Amino acid sequence: MSQKDSTSSNANRFLSVSEVQKRIISDIKAIDGTEQVAIREALGRILAQDIVATFDTPPCDNSGMDGYAFSSKELTSDLSEESTLTLKIAGQSFAGHPYNGEIAAGEAIRIMTGAQVPDGVDTVVMQEHTEKSGDTPEAASVTITTIPKAFANVRKAGDDLKTGQTFLSEGKKLSPTDLAFLATQGIAEVRVSRKLRVAFFSTGDELRSIGETLGEGDIYDSNRYSLYGMLQNLDVEMIDMGVIPDDRQAIEEAFKTAADIADAVVTSGGVSVGEADFVKETLEKLGQINFWKISMKPGKPLAFGTLGNSLFFGLPGNPVSVIATFYQFVQPALKRMKGQNIFLPLVVKAKTTELLKKRPGRTDFQRGILEQSDSGELTVRNAGIQASHVLTAMSQANCFIVIPAQSGSIEIGEMVDVQPFEGLLS
Numbered sequence: 016m017s018q019k020d021s022t023s024s025n026a027n028r029f030l031s032v033s034e035v036q037k038r039i040i041s042d043i044k045a046i047d048g049t050e051q052v053a054i055r056e057a058l059g060r061i062l063a064q065d066i067v068a069t070f071d072t073p074p075c076d077n078s079g080m081d082g083y084a085f086s087s088k089e090l091t092s093d094l095s096e097e098s099t100l101t102l103k104i105a106g107q108s109f110a111g112h113p114y115n116g117e118i119a120a121g122e123a124i125r126i127m128t129g130a131q132v133p134d135g136v137d138t139v140v141m142q143e144h145t146e147k148s149g150d151t152p153e154a155a156s157v158t159i160t161t162i163p164k165a166f167a168n169v170r171k172a173g174d175d176l177k178t179g180q181t182f183l184s185e186g187k188k189l190s191p192t193d194l195a196f197l198a199t200q201g202i203a204e205v206r207v208s209r210k211l212r213v214a215f216f217s218t219g220d221e222l223r224s225i226g227e228t229l230g231e232g233d234i235y236d237s238n239r240y241s242l243y244g245m246l247q248n249l250d251v252e253m254i255d256m257g258v259i260p261d262d263r264q265a266i267e268e269a270f271k272t273a274a275d276i277a278d279a280v281v282t283s284g285g286v287s288v289g290e291a292d293f294v295k296e297t298l299e300k301l302g303q304i305n306f307w308k309i310s311m312k313p314g315k316p317l318a319f320g321t322l323g324n325s326l327f328f329g330l331p332g333n334p335v336s337v338i339a340t341f342y343q344f345v346q347p348a349l350k351r352m353k354g355q356n357i358f359l360p361l362v363v364k365a366k367t368t369e370l371l372k373k374r375p376g377r378t379d380f381q382r383g384i385l386e387q388s389d390s391g392e393l394t395v396r397n398a399g400i401q402a403s404h405v406l407t408a409m410s411q412a413n414c415f416i417v418i419p420a421q422s423g424s425i426e427i428g429e430m431v432d433v434q435p436f437e438g439l440l441s
């Protein structure tokens with residue numbers, strides 16, 4: 016875990032986004048605890064073991080086409096492209112019903128897609144390139160009108176997986192394809208990391224919960240809902256602790272309870288300069304917490320450290336700041352805790368179609384709309400008013416436009432870094 020920043024110069028220094036990401040991530044280990052679940056239950060979970068193939072997939076050579084299987088030895092050098100080749104039909108191999116007889120020279124068997132290619136044949140000609148004659152099984156023959164290449168249309172045993180091969184690795188988030196992949200090996204259950212328990216609450220005397228009446232100067236607590244959504248996307252067990260007033264005892268109790276029950280605690284509000292000092296005092300009393308000023312917009316204040324046995328993230332109160340800091344710091348950290356091996360946000364380049372206003376100083380996470388032109392080029396534009404209390408642009412946005420700290424405004428046509436929101440890709 017990060018040691019508390021001790022020097023006062025550190026306390027006043029602005030840290031870069033990547034510096035904070037590094038400090039947070041470098042100390043985080045995957046939580047202990049795994050569970051064995053049926054593969055359907057494992058969808059979206061993080062694999063806690065390597066999975067090794069115990070037999071070849073496909074298990075036997077099989078046909079990639081409906082047609083006729085024969086030996087490549089029939090493809091003698093005197094056959095030209097215009098030639099035809101007539102073979103006697105010795106029998107048939109259907110999916111689930113293999114052919115068990117002999118196949119002599121000059122013979123072929125009728126074969127269907129996925130059916131076993133028996134010993135003695137190694138090439139399949141598709142049905143569309145043949146003509147069948149003779150009605151009785153004894154008299155039936157097939158004429159190949161377009162001669163295939165030797166070994167054509169045969170899917171070899173072990174094409175996909177070889178016995179002993181690790182085909183899914185610890186730390187992989189299991190996709191629908193992975194469930195199919197496990198099923199091809201007849202695997203019914205896998206070991207995944209246990210669900211992370213995350214407690215969260217909002218702080219502020221002005222905050223009311225939905226259903227309550229707003230008094231003068233009050234607002235509804237919205238951060239608990241964005242946090243709920245972002246945590247839900249991470250498939251964690253959530254403990255919603257509600258709104259905690261700016262009251263020393265209430266805050267201390269909430270922090271203690273949260274730390275007792277959760278692997279991670281996420282709060283919003285109460286960490287900016289000018290907030291009641293007792294939040295800081297309480298946190299310092301209960302844990303090892305750093306209070307950072309981050310050179311980012313929106314965002315800036317962030318408290319991070321340990322509270323008892325759990326990790327603590329104190330996010331700023333402004334609704335857009337909560338979302339921006341969650342995506343940059345909390346999400347990668349929680350993914351790491353879950354044991355996931357890919358955790359940082361994806362960044363792509365896009366061309367701006369509008370002037371993006373910015374002053375040099377802090378890294379901007381502007382709310383943007385990422386689009387694709389007819390030619391496939393990614394373009395991005397401003398999603399609306401860029402203020403940390405304005406949810407309108409955040410709601411319109413499908414990405415953050417990341418503009419480096421030193422940079423000024425970005426002219427039309429320049430390339431910028433863009434972080435697509437996860438939903439856009441899934």
Ligand code: AMP
Nearest residue numbers: 217236237238284285286287331332333
């Ligand atoms: P703070 O970080 O507590 O100083 O809050 C900064 C701004 O965010 C203030 O305008 C607060 O009213 C607002 N804010 C704090 N928490 C919430 C919340 N849970 N929902 C909506 N707005 C909030």
Ligand code: MG
Nearest residue numbers: 218219284285
């Ligand atoms: Mg507050």
